[in-house]
Amino acid sequence: MDAAVLLGGPKEEWPADLKDRLKRAREAGDLLIGVDRGALFLLELGFKPDLAIGDFDSLKPDELAWVEGTADDIRYSVPKKDWTDSELMLGIAFGDYQIDQLRVYGATGGRLDHAAINAFGILNPELRKYANQLTLVDKQNLIFYRQAGSYELKRQDYTYFGVTCLMPVEDLTIQEALYDLAPYSGDYIRSFTSNEFLPEKDSCKLSLKKGLVAVVYSKDLDRYQQA
Amino acid sequence: MDAAVLLGGPKEEWPADLKDRLKRAREAGDLLIGVDRGALFLLELGFKPDLAIGDFDSLKPDELAWVEGTADDIRYSVPKKDWTDSELMLGIAFGDYQIDQLRVYGATGGRLDHAAINAFGILNPELRKYANQLTLVDKQNLIFYRQAGSYELKRQDYTYFGVTCLMPVEDLTIQEALYDLAPYSGDYIRSFTSNEFLPEKDSCKLSLKKGLVAVVYSKDLDRYQQA
Numbered sequence: 520m521d522a523a524v525l526l527g528g529p530k531e532e533w534p535a536d537l538k539d540r541l542k543r544a545r546e547a548g549d550l551l552i553g554v555d556r557g558a559l560f561l562l563e564l565g566f567k568p569d570l571a572i573g574d575f576d577s578l579k580p581d582e583l584a585w586v587e588g589t590a591d592d593i594r595y596s597v598p599k600k601d602w603t604d605s606e607l608m609l610g611i612a613f614g615d616y617q618i619d620q621l622r623v624y625g626a627t628g629g630r631l632d633h634a635a636i637n638a639f640g641i642l643n644p645e646l647r648k649y650a651n652q653l654t655l656v657d658k659q660n661l662i663f664y665r666q667a668g669s670y671e672l673k674r675q676d677y678t679y680f681g682v683t684c685l686m687p688v689e690d691l692t693i694q695e696a697l698y699d700l701a702p703y704s705g706d707y708i709r710s711f712t713s714n715e716f717l718p719e720k721d722s723c724k725l726s727l728k729k730g731l732v733a734v735v736y737s738k739d740l741d742r743y744q745q746a
Numbered sequence: 747m748d749a750a751v752l753l754g755g756p757k758e759e760w761p762a763d764l765k766d767r768l769k770r771a772r773e774a775g776d777l778l779i780g781v782d783r784g785a786l787f788l789l790e791l792g793f794k795p796d797l798a799i800g801d802f803d804s805l806k807p808d809e810l811a812w813v814e815g816t817a818d819d820i821r822y823s824v825p826k827k828d829w830t831d832s833e834l835m836l837g838i839a840f841g842d843y844q845i846d847q848l849r850v851y852g853a854t855g856g857r858l859d860h861a862a863i864n865a866f867g868i869l870n871p872e873l874r875k876y877a878n879q880l881t882l883v884d885k886q887n888l889i890f891y892r893q894a895g896s897y898e899l900k901r902q903d904y905t906y907f908g909v910t911c912l913m914p915v916e917d918l919t920i921q922e923a924l925y926d927l928a929p930y931s932g933d934y935i936r937s938f939t940s941n942e943f944l945p946e947k948d949s950c951k952l953s954l955k956k957g958l959v960a961v962v963y964s965k966d967l968d969r970y971q972q973a
Contacts (some may be wrong), residue, residue: 531758537941560932585868600840603937603939603940627858628855629967630886630906630942630962630964630965630966631854631884631887631888631889631908631964632887632906632907632908632910632937632939632962632964633939633940633964635908635910635937635939635960635962636908636937636939639910639935639936639937640937642934642935642936643936644934645783657858659856659857660857660858660859662858679859681859681862681863682762683859683866685935686934686935707869707871707913708866708868708869708912708913708935709866709869710830710859710862710866710867711862712830712859712862712863713830713859713860714858725972733862735857735858735859735862736857737857737859737860738857739857
């Protein structure tokens, strides 16, 4: 089973078609998960959360009552804990619910201490094994993670892509893209950005022998084209 | 000499008082640097760039002519290069101009492959020595970097702070904050988030024996309070 998750990040960063995406997820039988204010956002969008996770300390009593009265499964986290709500969500989704592919919305923008944990929580040694199953989506980016292996990266609806080494990597290569990368090994966070798919190809190739990378697909919004 | 830098990130993420900040920087004799579209943004805000850096490939001919006709120093980067424009800027500012404190605007939001290189470019082994001199500022976050050492973190105008390990750390500690951190050592990107200053204190203490961390100060915008 797959799942769609809504975190509490600012609505301005949501994909424009978030409601349609959630509708399609529900119709496909995916689990809908709301974390903290994200659980309220789900309800406001017309979706009952199958699972709500958080300390919910930013919700007013009537908002919390709404979440508690509708969600099928509620997991309360405690402040001053070792795991953040975002990590807790990953642990419950992949561990308890055995989710295959987890698609996360509301992870970016706003408070960057939150965005950091949303982007890097998967590096927690207890969660890292699920890295290939996690995708973050916002209005102009799609982020996924790849451990050692060989992959085909499909273009989808994005113009650019970048690869960021989040753990020491060995023999990271990019082939059949605008900028190919010869086998690169390195031990610090390094981003290979602003790469593009070739016009005549719908995909390129990524491989690494060791390590973990984030792949960021991105596109320009209309902002600059209109200017 | 200090410097203020404007990168090409979306205006929606700028601090609300960016123009005042740049005005004060100019009055203080700080260097004003524009990178790519950020050079044009500086001009649109009424500030002549002392230094403009980039390939400027997103500018129209008349926009580029405006930058070229006003900036005192222009450094052209070439596509398909080893260093991104953001890294090139750090190298020129700290290397050529011997900047003491560099304050960067326009680094966040928009394309996250850009945001990643803006946040992590300082980890480039040739630039890492300048990490303590770099600060990124957007509308609700302030990010700075700290190498091995003992530091006092001043509250400033923010509610929360988080610390993210960007390189393997030894004995990272946080003291005199809401959530103290006992000496932590670890070798992966880990974020200690949603910490707060104590009400009775204007600062807390951070130390690490080895490694490099990003400190993220953040605050809630009015969005949720009004909701």
